[in-house]
Amino acid sequence: MPEKISTIQRGGSRFYVNSGTCEKVPGVTTVVNMLPKPFLPRWSANMAAELAIDSLDYLAEMAQRDREGAIKYVAGAAYRYTKSRANIGSMAHDLFERMIRGEGRYTERDRSGGFAVRVHPDLEPYRANFAEFLDSVQPELIRAEDVAWSDTHKYAGSFDALLSIMDDDGTPVTVITDWKTSKSTYPDVALQMSAYGFADRLIDADGNSEPMPSIDGAAVLHITPDQWSFKPVRFDAEVFEHFLTLRRTFDWDRDVYKTVIGKPVASGGSSAIVTGTQRRGK
Incomplete structure (x- = not known):
């Protein structure tokens, strides 16, 4: 029976829903986001500060008309970027x-019926660099944009590509691959790749499911308007175990923490006294 997969957002988290079983599991990216990101508050503050300094005259005029709007405009700098x-x-x-x-x-x-380059001008540098990657590496596509589903650990995620490429010895190897268009590549991509590669099965767009094939390794294609690089990513059981730790942390953050502190069995102090004024104000 086909198992169509859809996604939903709940409480800021993405979940994958299996139409065949009605099972709902968190997405890989949502789980990886359990990692602390201590740099984000400072980065967000710097974005707001730069916008304010670069727009002093405009903000002064805006604040005279709509002070709250000016505050939201500055505060939203990081989000808009x-x-x-x-x-x-x-x-x-x-x-x-x-x-x-x-x-x-x-x-x-x-x-x-002919062929012509028709991409948004902002995308043309990405197109050119991706075309160069295809010419240089000569990857063979096995799967693209299918869902990796873990029945064992209850998560799912849509990966960019499963490729066959030649290693240094000319031997074909199967590589789970992710495209990144950010300014840099970050270590947490290894967590993401391990989650996909260690999942139990693949589910395609038509809902057809099959066991996860044997995967030899992982890689990330980092591609920007200026350059591209194809980098190997560590892919092993140790990295996957770190992902599973975050999977358990997601359960804590989503549900378990609500259950760990009970109602008071005893209490005291002045705050325990309810005055007549308080009673009448209710």
Whole structure:
């Protein structure tokens, strides 16, 4: 029976829902986000400060008309930047999938049936660099944008690609791969890749399920408007165990913490006294 997969957002977390079993499990990225990010408050504050300094005259005029609006405008600087980068990343991922599936190879089909380059100007550098990656590495696509589902550990996630590439000895190897369009690559991509590769099975867009194939390794393609690099990523049981620790942390953060402190069995102090004024005010 096909198991169509959909995603939902609940409480700021993404969940994958299996239509066949009605099971709901957290997404891989949501689990990895359990990692602490102590740099984020300072980065967000710096974004707001830079916007304020660069827009002093504009903000002064805005504050005279709408003080709360000016505050929200400055406070939202980091969010707007992150959202704009996410939009570019989503469009780039869509383009990369079309290209690696061979849709016009490096171009898109036009209405006359020929092929012509038709991408948003902001995406053209990404297109050119991805095309260079395809020419240089010559990857063979095995799967793309399917869902890796773990029945054992209760999580799921959509990976970018499963590729066959040649190693240094000319031997084909199967590599779980992620496209990254951020400014840099970060170690937590190894957690993400291990979660996909150690899942129990793959579920395609039509809901067809099959066991996870044997995977030899993991890699990340870091691609920006200026350059691209194809980097191996550590892929082993130790890294996966760290991901599972975060999976358990997600359960704590989502549900378990609510259960650990009970109602008072005894209490005291002045706050325990309810005055007549307080009673009448209720």
